[in-house]
Amino acid sequence: MTEWKRKLAETGVPPESVGWAAFERTHSRQSEGSDEREWINSRAHTVAENYTKLSQERDSQRETDPSSSVCDNDSLFIQAAGGFDKKGRVFGYGAAASRLKPTKRSSSDIEDVSADEMKKMKALTAQMTQEQERMLEEQEKMRQMMIQE
Incomplete structure (x- = not known):
């Protein structure tokens, strides 16, 4: 079992519902002598900042225009993490990213x-x-x- 799967199993989050909560749990650790959590590396910190910013923008957009089409949490996270790499993976999603990869849509869709x-x-x-x-x-x-x- 990989480290990521082990940490994910500890969270009680099923792999098919990977999201922000799982990323937060698997990419941060408890600070010594503090109740706060710290990110395991600078990339995780950057993704967290991007996700928080995008999430706040989405929420403010919902407040100003409730009918606007807004991204779901998975789409926000993928955007915050920098999208899919050449192998179809997303930082922080592990193997679960393959289920999120967009399929080609027809022009009639x-x-x-x-x-x-x-x-x-x-x-x-x-x-x-x-x-x-x-x-x-x-x-x-x-x-x-x-x-x-």
């Missing part, structure tokens, strides 16, 4: 787009199409003028 955003995109597309048609007509007129000269 648009559940993340709200109805309001979709309306705005359609309106913008229509506006751009009209502008393109106008420019093509103008270009054709200029071409005809050049031919006549």
Whole structure:
């Protein structure tokens, strides 16, 4: 059993639900003579700071705009840890990262787009199409003028 799995087992957190709590438990230790915990290395400290900052930003975004689409905790942690490496791993997630790796989504998979955003995109597309048609007509007129000269 690896050190990570041993520490994870001690936390009582099942491996399939790895997250911030497990990272905090497996990447920090009790300070001697204190109730506070310290990070095991500078990378763990940096990830913790990034996660805390991203989490606070997400929470403040939820307060200002409850309808906004926000990241789940796993996505925040992956972002805080610097994303997936070349082998598909995330610092602090161990082997559990493979279940989090994003799959390729088809262009028809648009559940993340709200109805309001979709309306705005359609309106913008229509506006751009009209502008393109106008420019093509103008270009054709200029071409005809050049031919006549």
